Amino acid sequence: MARPKILVLNGPNLNLLGTREPEIYGHDTLDDIAARLTARGAELGVEVESRQTNHEGVLVDWLHQARRDGVHAVLLNAGAYTHTSIALLDAIKATQLKVIEVHLSDPETREPFRHLSYVGMAAIDCVKGLGAQSYMVALERAAAL
Ligand code: CA2
Numbered sequence: 001m002a003r004p005k006i007l008v009l010n011g012p013n014l015n016l017l018g019t020r021e022p023e024i025y026g027h028d029t030l031d032d033i034a035a036r037l038t039a040r041g042a043e044l045g046v047e048v049e050s051r052q053t054n055h056e057g058v059l060v061d062w063l064h065q066a067r068r069d070g071v072h073a074v075l076l077n078a079g080a081y082t083h084t085s086i087a088l089l090d091a092i093k094a095t096q097l098k099v100i101e102v103h104l105s106d107p108e109t110r111e112p113f114r115h116l117s118y119v120g121m122a123a124i125d126c127v128k129g130l131g132a133q134s135y136m137v138a139l140e141r142a143a144a145l
Contacts, residue, residue: 002047003045003046003047004045004046004047004072004073004143005046005047005048005049005069005070005071005072006041006046006047006048006049006071006072006073006074006075006139006142006143007049007051007062007066007071007073007074007075008034008037008048008049008050008051008074008075008135008139009051009052009053009059009062009063009074009075009076009077009078010030010050010051010052010053010077010079011052011053011054011056011059011076011077011078011079011080011081011082012053012054012055012056012079012080012081013054013079013080014030014052014077014079015030015052015054017029017030017033017104018030018032024104024105025104025105025131026104026131026132028131028132030050030052032132033050033132033135034048034050036132036135036136037050037135037136037139038050040136040139040140041139041143044139044140044143045143046072046139046142046143048139056081056085056087056088057087059076059078059081059085059088059091060087060088060091063088063091063092063095063097063099064091064095066095066097067095067096067097071097072098072142072145073097073098073099073100073142073143073145074097074098074099074100074142075099075100075102075135075138075139075142076088076092076099076100076101076102076119076123077101077102077103077104077135078101078119081119082101082103082107082114082117082118082119082120083107083113083114083116083117083118084118085118085119086118088118088119089118089119089121089122092119092122092123093122098124098142098145099119099122099123099124100123100124100125100126100127100138100141100142101117101119101120101123101125101126101127101128102126102127102128102134102135102138103126103127103128103129103134104128104129104130104131104132104134105128105129106128106129107128108128109129125138125141127141
């Protein structure tokens with residue numbers, strides 16, 4: 001039988017991870033994190049697929065497709081769209097996917113404009129402030145759902 005699938009969606013600028021602002025976001029690249037998630041997923045008995053886009057509508061399309069594909073859960077680091085995107089909020093609500101919000105940093109300890117999370121209004125959980133480890137903790141929680 002196919003293993004439950006966990007989709008990891010990353011938003012704008014996260015392709016730059018590991019190359020700039022390591023004091024905020026750490027030294028790991030997104031490929032490093034994706035490899036670790038895939039390996040841990042195999043141990044947990046889930047399939048993990050990681051993607052990144054700089055485009056809001058692509059994230060919306062991927063959520064719609066995830067619903068059609070019967071994805072078990074989604075880890076979503078929507079980057080700055082976290083704080084601006086009613087479209088993502090609507091997509092999470094409309095698809096009724098189990099979405100766990102993920103952040104490398106803790107947006108609530110940063111600039112006030114990062115304190116509002118539209119993603120958080122529909123996500124079932126949030127893991128933040130642990131650097132790359134935020135994704136690993138979120139994966140454990142998603143696999144246990
Ligand atoms: O802490 C997080 O994971 C964030 O989602 C990262 C977003 C930020 O807008 C959110 O408030 C919190 C920014 C991602 C930008 O990624 C970069 C990576 C390396 C260098 C520069 C930006």
